[in-house]
Amino acid sequence: MKISFTINGIKRECNVNSTTRLLDLIRDDLNLTGTKEGCGKGECGACTVIMNDKIVASCLVLAYEADGAEIVTIEGLSDKNILHPIQEAYIETGAVQCGFCTPGFILATKKLLDENPNPTEEEIKIGLSGNICRCTGYQKIIDAVKLSATKIAEYKRGEKVETK
Ligand code: FES
Numbered sequence: 686m687k688i689s690f691t692i693n694g695i696k697r698e699c700n701v702n703s704t705t706r707l708l709d710l711i712r713d714d715l716n717l718t719g720t721k722e723g724c725g726k727g728e729c730g731a732c733t734v735i736m737n738d739k740i741v742a743s744c745l746v747l748a749y750e751a752d753g754a755e756i757v758t759i760e761g762l763s764d765k766n767i768l769h770p771i772q773e774a775y776i777e778t779g780a781v782q783c784g785f786c787t788p789g790f791i792l793a794t795k796k797l798l799d800e801n802p803n804p805t806e807e808e809i810k811i812g813l814s815g816n817i818c819r820c821t822g823y824q825k826i827i828d829a830v831k832l833s834a835t836k837i838a839e840y841k842r843g844e845k846v847e848t849k
Pocket residue numbers: 721722723724725726727728729730731732733742743744745
């Protein structure tokens with residue numbers, strides 16, 4: 686079947702079959718390989734994308750369910766070669782080690798901070814509870830979320846250039 690959707694601000698049309706997962710559509714058909722496959726069972730968050738303003742595990746969504754949807758993947762966050770402040774924060778705090786979990790964590794962070802620009806540590810832990818990291822021990826990721834909140838507030842106050 687043919688579906689149409691918007692991904693990272695670009696309208697796309699694709700032919701999918703009834704069993705194609707959104708994850709496969711994103712990685713294989715659209716070549717947006719920043720979205721990772723870890724468990725394939727909805728448990729690790731490596732395949733996280735934002736669909737219709739909600740965090741989803743793209744391994745659990747069928748591609749046809751994305752018909753008419755607005756999707757953001759990790760590739761949609763940076764502005765050409767300019768990193769999003771959340772991406773900067775993850776790098777600066779050392780929250781990226783092997784990096785396999787990072788796209789999912791960054792999108793979960795974006796969603797959390799869109800809804801709650803100044804979360805407590807407890808709220809950060811709850812907001813990122815759908816994502817697993819096997820390298821960092823999580824403290825650096827929590828630090829990255831706090832630094833992200835600071836950076837986004839600076840951008841909003843106009844202390845840095847405009848961002849998404
Ligand atoms: S690959 Fe989708 S949640 Fe793990």
